[in-house]
Amino acid sequence: MDLQLNEEQRAIREMVRRFAQEQIAPQARRIDEAEAFPAEIFQKMGELGLLGLPVPEEYGGVGADTVSYALAVEEIAAACGSTALSYAAHISLACAPLQWFGTPEQKQRYLTLLASGRGLGAFALTEPQSGSDAAGLRTTAVRDGDHWVLNGQKMWITNGAVADVVVVVAVTEPGKGAHGISMFLVEKGTPGFTPGKNEPKMGLKGSVTSQLFFQDCRIPAANLLGGLNQGFIQAMKTLDGGRISIAACALGLGRAAYEASRAYARERRAFGQPIADFQAIQFKLADMATQLDAARLLMYRAAWLKDAGKPYTVEAAQAKLFASEAAERACYEAIQIHGGYGYSREYPVERYYRDVRLMTIGEGTSEILRLVIARRLLRQA
Ligand SMILES: Cc1cc2nc3c(=O)[nH]c(=O)nc-3n(C[C@H](O)[C@H](O)[C@H](O)COP(=O)(O)OP(=O)(O)OC[C@H]3O[C@@H](n4cnc5c(N)ncnc54)[C@H](O)[C@@H]3O)c2cc1C
The missing domain is CATH 1.10.540.10 (Acyl-CoA dehydrogenase/oxidase, N-terminal domain)
Known part of the structure; x- marks a missing residue:
């Protein structure tokens, strides 16, 4: 190996x-x-x-x-x-x-x-009433001659208001659930397509997150992406790949929190010595480094499997689940190691803590990822 x-x-x-x-x-x-x-x-x-x-x-x-x-x-x-x-x-x-x-x-x-x-680019799957239950989306696309006509609303779309091209997931055959969903390409400025404002968020504030509104939005028939009624499977495949990158986002934030904490622990003195000399602080740093390392290996494995053309759905879910939770623990401990200064906006660790919080939610919550992983474990048993 x-x-x-x-x-x-x-x-x-x-x-x-x-x-x-x-x-x-x-x-x-x-x-x-x-x-x-x-x-x-x-x-x-x-x-x-x-x-x-x-x-x-x-x-x-x-x-x-x-x-x-x-x-x-x-x-x-x-x-x-x-x-x-x-x-x-x-x-x-x-x-x-x-x-x-x-x-x-x-x-x-x-x-x-x-x-x-x-x-x-942006990807619009989530709607106000459907996130984890992605097949419960309501945006419709109806064929009209050489066009598709989109109606509905999307929610929480990263880059939504600034994207030039949005991959939109919509119902093409009502009543068929996941088997009646397709993907479409919608260009910025298409009449009937209106992005909403940037949602005010806890963190990741520079990443634009928008609602998208479609009202009799006509797009060419040629803008169907992939197979008709194959959109749900295509969206799940898209999220499998996306989970590797969310693991990487989490890892980067966790690493930044760890590195800032290690430097601070060497510098900050209490009771006549650097706080890095206290075993309580050393153990926090050791746990942060170890868990981030484990997350990195899971991420590499999922990415390697994808590159090798092998199945990686479960491995990507495991990488994202573990990395997001490990990074969140690291960002939490980073604030603890910084003490009161960690709570200040003068130090970056409070930003890492706010930013990392999304990683256990977006592109499959930790609960949904555990379902994905458990389903395979139970199939194998
Ligand atoms: C900053 C940000 C950026 C985003 N970017 C995008 C984007 O670019 N494109 C896009 O399409 N979406 C995007 N999303 C949406 C994101 O993917 C969803 O928020 C996420 O999938 C969760 O859906 P929800 O918010 O509707 O929560 P819900 O699905 O309502 O879940 C609420 C809670 O119930 C739990 N839950 C739900 N179902 C089950 C179950 N079966 N078993 C156990 N627990 C369950 C969840 O785990 C969660 O804890 C973004 C969200 C945010 C906040």
Whole structure:
């Protein structure tokens, strides 16, 4: 078993780490406080090829593997959770379904736009009344000649108001549940498509999260993405990949919290010695480092399986479940190690704590992931 990263993976990690630490990290506090989408950072990420990192070169991407992409997300998240979440949604939730299910014409038009960094993507599955119960969505798409007409409302859509292309999941055959759902590509500015305001959130404030409204929104018939009534299975496949990137987001935030805590523990003195000399603090750091390491290995395994073309649904669920919960514990302990200063907005650990909270919720809550994992365990027994 070889747990070493290859040369290309290491080079990508180093490149993204340098960029993230030099160009993103110094902006993270401002992005959070201003609740402003970091458009200028995304422009630079596009110039570096990051917005098409795992997309094949023929569609304007870099053609890197999933391990490299996960490393990139971790590095960006360690600098700024908001930027990382929007980046992960663009790649895993918009570029990936286009790559997997798109026609050559759709890929040429939309995937090339997204991968080149000239456009941003979003994925709209969740609705006000349906999140975990994704098949309970109500947005409809009705065929009318050479068009589909969309009506309905989406909720909590990352990049929703700033995306150039949105992958929209809608009911095409009412009454058939998960077997009557399809995916569509909707361009920004299409009449009848109106994004709502940026939802005020606890954290990840620079990542735009929006409601989307569709009222008699007509899109060309050619904008059906993938098979008719195959949209639910396609959405689940999309989320499988997305969970690897949410594991990476969590890991990056947890790592940033751990590194800040280790540095602080060496510096801060109490009772005449650095707090790092107290065993109580050492044990916290040891647990944080160990759990984050375990999370990283689960993430690598899921990414490696995906790259190897093997099944990875359960492994991605395990990676996301463990990484998000380990990172949350790390961010909690980071505040504890910082004491009162940890509760201050002057130190970044309070931001990490707010940002990491989403990771056990988005793209499958911890409860739903445990269901996914348990279902397979029980099938095997
Ligand atoms: C910042 C942010 C960004 C997001 N980005 C996107 C996006 O880009 N695209 C998109 O489509 N969606 C997005 N979402 C939506 C997200 O995926 C959902 O919030 C999530 O899936 C949970 O759905 P819900 O909020 O409706 O909670 P619910 O499904 O109502 O769940 C509420 C609680 O009940 C539990 N629960 C539900 N069903 C079960 C069950 N069967 N067994 C046990 N417990 C259960 C859940 O685990 C949870 O604890 C985003 C959400 C947020 C907050």
